[in-house]
Amino acid sequence: MRSAKSYVSLCCIVISFGCGSSVAATPEQDLGEIKARMNAAQGGDPEQRPGAPLYREHCAACHEGQVQKAPTHTFLSMLSADAIHAALTEGIMQIQASALDDAQKHLVAEYLSGESMGTVKPAPAPLCSGNAARFDLTRQPRVRGWGQTPDNRHFIPGEVAGLTAADVPRLQLKWALAYPSTVRVRSRPTFAYGALYTGSQDGTVYALDEHSGCIRWTYRATAEVRTPVLVQTAAEAGDQAPLAFFGDLIGRVYAVNALTGEEIWRHKADDHPSATITGSPVYHAGQLFVPVSSLEEAMADPDYPCCTFRGSVIALEARSGQLLWKTWMIDEAPTKVGESRIGTPIYSPSGAAIWNTPTLDPARGVLYVGTGNNYTGPANDRSNAVVALDLATGAFRWHWQVVPGDAWNVGCMIGLDTCPEPAGPDFDIGSGTMLISLPGGGDRLLVGLKSGQALALDPDDPQQGMIWTNRVGRGSIQGGIQFGMAYDDQRIYVPIADMANSNDASSAEREAEAGPARPGLYALSPVDGRLLWNTPAEDVCYGRTFCDPGILASVISIPGVVFAGHMDGRVRAYSSEDGRVLWSFDTSQPLPTLSGARGQGGSLGGGGPVVHDGVVYVNSGYGLYFHMPGNVLAAFSVDGK
Ligand code: HEC
Structure with missing residues (x-):
């Protein structure tokens, strides 16, 4: 067999x-x-x-x-x-x-x-010396994590970005770094104390000098680090060294000294053998909140008893790593509910993993997350749901399900009888929820799904349901809206991936009903979700393998500009006013690198671009799920200076 x-x-x-x-x-x-x-x-x-x-x-x-x-x-x-x-x-x-x-x-x-042991991995950049090696404690982190702000808006204020719309057409490559033995880089760079912090595929976490890219320290986690690195401010650290937090692919959360890389603690977020951490941990008042996801959905083995993972959020005491609370997205533990035709046990309820970044709402005393699909049937009301947890205790305050009946696993794609019946569409909430204040007053929670649907809830009255919804994308199991939208107090920027061929016959019918693929960037009104402008993604792939026009990675906005990393390897800057493309750079070409090693980006997925002190940084390469591999961190500045 x-x-x-x-x-x-x-x-x-x-x-x-x-x-x-x-x-x-x-x-x-x-x-x-x-x-x-x-x-x-x-x-x-x-x-x-x-x-x-x-x-x-x-x-x-x-x-x-x-x-x-x-x-x-x-x-x-x-x-x-x-x-x-x-x-x-x-x-x-x-x-x-x-x-x-x-x-x-x-x-x-x-x-x-699949790698040979003798592989020599030269350092991707020189070690820092002199001033470049020094952490400048006056340069506090001002934005951080996947969503940049606690309310997850993916917005960088002008004084932090240090770049205007007028500067953008003059952006040129400043430096590039080639990660060793790498085909994908998902961690979004973050900044503190004059350093750029990033995770990487081989588990190395880097603190680089943000100007020159030289290495201040490295720390080696066991597995790939695809979360951003979250760094404490001096005020949060009190009289101790600030900590840097991140999670790895095998479900561990780490804290290291942000100035030396020395490990302070590590904590396994979940005992399930398939647990993983994808969304960024968030920090509030001495506590670290971590979303837990898994790869169990992909255990497409007819002999595997599917499925026993349940998504959760854990709260850790940030200084010690001690567990304060853990809340399962599904209350009851899975039990055997049946058997497949060949006698493999089926467990339920399962799934509702969280792979987006929690949103903090200290004023209401809550934390929001969006869940993914159930892995086995019967589907329950905790999948594809927005969930509000009490910050202090982790107790459910409320939850609101967007797409019901979504039990799905990878068995569905290859016709295994582990596929639930009926099989759902796999329309997880991918994009982290965003908490925004409307220009005319009142708050909204903005949500984006892999269906390509954006919607707004009222955080004070969630049970009234969607205030508005707009399905701008066709959607697919590869997104639709995948890793993150942005909001700049005027418009919501919605990236749509809509892969031309997501290689999924099982959802072909559903995709056909939803109309043609509509990859690109969409600007919506926060008040009623109406379309303000859209710029379809230009197809410059010309049939290149694993190249696709759409936008999978999370987008970032600064005043006047939205930066988007496309699956075709290009970073594009769009005018926030009307969606005009102001600048574009192809990271999938060979680039000169700091070490001289071969560096070439690929598709952009996960974290996407970020802007800090006049420089645009992007981790490029997404060698999985039929996307272009790459191994580069690229930095762009006005005239490359
Ligand atoms: C008796 C059961 C058992 C056997 C046999 C076993 N492992 Fe493990 N392995 C575990 C458990 C349990 C963990 C997780 C431990 C933890 O995280 O505390 C683990 C963790 C690991 C890790 C992650 C290490 C880390 O630092 O997190 C690797 C790699 C690994 N095993 C490889 C292997 C290989 C290769 C073999 C065969 C030579 C093997 N294991 C045999 C149970 C086993």
Whole structure:
């Protein structure tokens, strides 16, 4: 039965790297071709590698989803070879690996990672010296995290951006950094104390000098860090060193000293073997709030008892990492509700993962999150819902479901009978909720879904439902609205991905009903959701593999300008007034880099561009779900100065 397993490994490659939720699907008839393509990209059939039997004998008994906390095979295959080797030789797997000699440990690490152990990874930039090495404590973080502000508006004030609409046409490459062994970079850079902080695919977190890109320190997390790094202000840190917080792909939350990179604590956010952290942690009054997602939805194995993960939010004491509260999005633990045709148990309720960034509302004493779909049926009212939790206790204040009946998992894409019946559309709330004040008074919560639908709720009267809604995109399991909208007190900027071919036959009918793909940038009125302007994404892909015109990454606005990272590798700057394209740069071309190593961006996904003190920064490359790989952090300034 090679076929079932090969589906699984394909899904692992194609699907599981992403948002912890939905993904590109693979129609069965195309699977062979796609698999061949992905395998070619991965360096041959992994099951033929010499470490494969060693893994099966010494690791598989725990790492195929059986043991709580043990990251699944999918996760292990996303670690770098040296991270796995380190876990076996000096880390927490020493006992489990004690029957293996060092050469065998190398082989297991190479089998799982698809990377060779000897890979030399030169530093991507010089180490800082002199003034560039010094943290300037007068330069406090002013915006941070994925959403920049606690209300998640993705807006950077003019004095922080240091860039105007008139400057934008003169932007040129200032420097670029090539991350080692990387095909994707999702962390949105953040700024504090004169440093740029970013996570990366091999788990390295960097503090760089924000002007020159030289390295102040690095810290190595076990797995990919795709959250932004959140840095405390001096006031928040009190008389201690400010901390930097982030999460990794295997569900760990970390705090390190923001000035040295020294680890202060780490905390496993959830014991589920498929738990992951995608959305950024947010900080408020000594506490860190972390959204928990998972990759269990992608366990498309007919023998896998699907599904037992439930999304949650945890609150940690920021200084110590001690757990204060944990609130499940679904109250009851999953129980066995049936069996598949081949006798695999089915568990429910499950899902409602959170892969967007929580929104803080201290005035109302709440925190908002948006949930994703259920993984198994029957669907309940906690999926695709906006949820308000009490900041102090984590208790549910209210929840409001946008798309009901959405039970879905990757089994649906490949025709497995783990697919719930009826199968839902996989329309997670992708974009973090935004809390805004209307120009004429009154507050709104703005929500964006993978269906391409934006809508507004009244945070004081959520049960009256949508004040307005506007489905500007066609939507798909690859978004619609995926990673984040922006608001600048005048307009809401809605990025639409609408991939031309999301490789998902199972939703073709639904997509056809929703009309043609409409990728591009849309500006809506916050009052009634009416369209103010839109700029369709120009198609400059000319058939290039994995290139697509739409906007997946979250957008950022500064006064007069919206910056959007497109799946075609271009960063475009749009006039906020009328949507005119003011500037565009193709990051998917080879770029000169600080180390001289080969640097080339790709599709933009996840965090997207950000602007700080006159410089536009973008992490480029999104080698998963049929997007263009890349390994670059690029910085742009007026005339490249
Ligand atoms: C007896 C069960 C068991 C076996 C056998 C086992 N593991 Fe693990 N593994 C775990 C658990 C549980 C964790 C999570 C521990 C934690 O996070 O506290 C884990 C974590 C890991 C991690 C993450 C390390 C980190 O620092 O977070 C890696 C990598 C790993 N295992 C690789 C392996 C490999 C390779 C093998 C085979 C040589 C193996 N494991 C055998 C149970 C097992």
